[in-house]
Amino acid sequence: MLPSPPPPPSAEAPADDGAIRTRGLGRDFAGRTAVHALDLRVRTGEIYGLLGPNGSGKSTTVRMLTTQLRPTRGSARIAGADLASEPGAVRRRTGTVLQAVALDPLMTGRALLTLQGRAQSLGRRAARERAAELLATLGAESFADTPVGKLSGGQRRRVDLATALVQRPAVLFLDEPTTGLDPASRRGLWDEIRGLVRDHGITVLLTTQYLEEADQLCDRIGILRAGRLITSADPRTLKAEAGERVLHLRFTAADTAARALTLLTGRGEPAVRTAPDTVGVRLTGPGADGRTLSLLAADGLHADSLRVDEPTLEDVFLRLTPTPEEAPAA
Ligand SMILES: Nc1ncnc2c1ncn2[C@@H]1O[C@H](COP(=O)(O)OP(=O)(O)OP(=O)(O)O)[C@@H](O)[C@H]1O
Known part of the structure; x- marks a missing residue:
């Protein structure tokens, strides 16, 4: 069996704090503010993604x-533990995988996990069993006895995660x-992370620069900008807030597209010519x-093909990119 359910919150914890709750949390470095006053709430059992450009305060x-x-x-x-007064409890109840994990390249994944178990006060046999269980859970059995220095990036991340x-x-x-994984390994790791949440009730807070990762993997996303x-x-x-959907209407001939454009703009529709034979219309509501x-049909105009472009997380991100004066100095 993998992780037991999360420990019950300590008696003084307000019931609605979820897995992570920050109030006005911030950090300065040498008088410069890296993170202002963060009020973050991550619910138990969700995957929460912190997204933001370089230097926006994710790692801090x-x-x-x-x-x-x-x-x-x-x-x-x-x-359920207070960061300032119960740091030991916070460390016991959380696991962390940082960007660059310094694993001994000569040790195997199995040996590392067993060592980690011993460091957590497990007996020799219990530590071995726990290592085997985690290797199976993360699909890492086939390379469990290979020195980690010889593993691929994706295999190594599985060992990091298991640790x-x-x-x-x-x-x-x-x-x-x-970061640094090929698309197939990335997707494989997403599946493992989803599995941990689904099967073991773990809450995940991750940082990412990949919009696709945030979109595919996260239940909720917080966007940081300049701390x-x-x-x-x-x-x-x-995505719904980021922008409107655009209907692209392609016609068999350019002059038909021109007629359609004249008709639509004449009726106040937000239409533009996006290609010689195509008209794009911003869809402004249900x-x-x-x-x-x-409108087109009433005038005997019929599009040859239709396509609706949905807003993407990229639209959200671009819209929220810092202005030069907001960006933290390098
Ligand atoms: N130890 C430090 N000393 C001084 N400034 C720091 C330190 N660590 C971070 N900063 C500054 O704090 C700000 C936020 O950095 P942070 O690493 O948290 O951003 P990030 O969003 O994680 O960036 P990245 O995506 O590049 O990892 C940056 O301006 C950075 O230069």
Whole structure:
């Protein structure tokens, strides 16, 4: 069996704190603010992605939440433990996979996991069993006895992940878990992360620079910009807020497209010519596509093909990119 359910929150923990709750959490470096006053809430059992451009404060946030970096201001509760007054409990209840993990390249994954188990006070036999169990869970048995220095990037990340799970964490922090992996390994790792959440109730907070990763993997996403959390919502909501859908109408001939454009703009529709034979119409509300098609049909115009472009997380991200004066100085 893998992790037991998350430990119950300590008596004084407010019931609605979820797995991670920060209040005004922030950090300055030499008088410069890296993270302002973060109010973050991650629900138990969700995958929460912190997304943001370079230098926006993602790693600083993770380092504060994993007790590696002392906050300058604010407070946080993680898996029911207070970050400032119960750092030991926070460490026991969380697992962390950082970007560059310094694994001894000569040790095998199995040996590393067994060692980790011993470090967590497991007996020799229990540590071996726990290692075997985790290797099986993460599909790492076939390379469990290979020195980690000889593993591929994706295999190594599985060993990293297994190492963070030895102590059955309630909350798992992953700092850019798939950076440098090829698309197939990345997808494989997503499946493992989803499995941990689904089968073992683990809460995951990950940072990523990959929009696709955030979109595919995360239940909710928080976007950091220059040290501030500027939005936090599920990917669908973010995309819906980011922009309108665009209906592309392709006609058999360019002059038909020209007629369609004249007709639509004459009726106040937000239409533009996107190619000689294509007209794009911004869909400004429910039923907008039907209205456009009816207008055209009433004039005897029929598109040869139709395509609707949905807004992407990239639209969200681009819209939220910092202005030069907001970007932290290099
Ligand atoms: N130890 C440090 N000393 C001084 N400044 C720091 C330190 N660590 C981080 N910073 C600064 O804090 C800001 C936030 O950095 P952080 O590494 O948290 O961003 P990030 O979003 O994780 O970036 P990346 O995507 O490049 O990893 C940056 O301006 C960075 O230069």
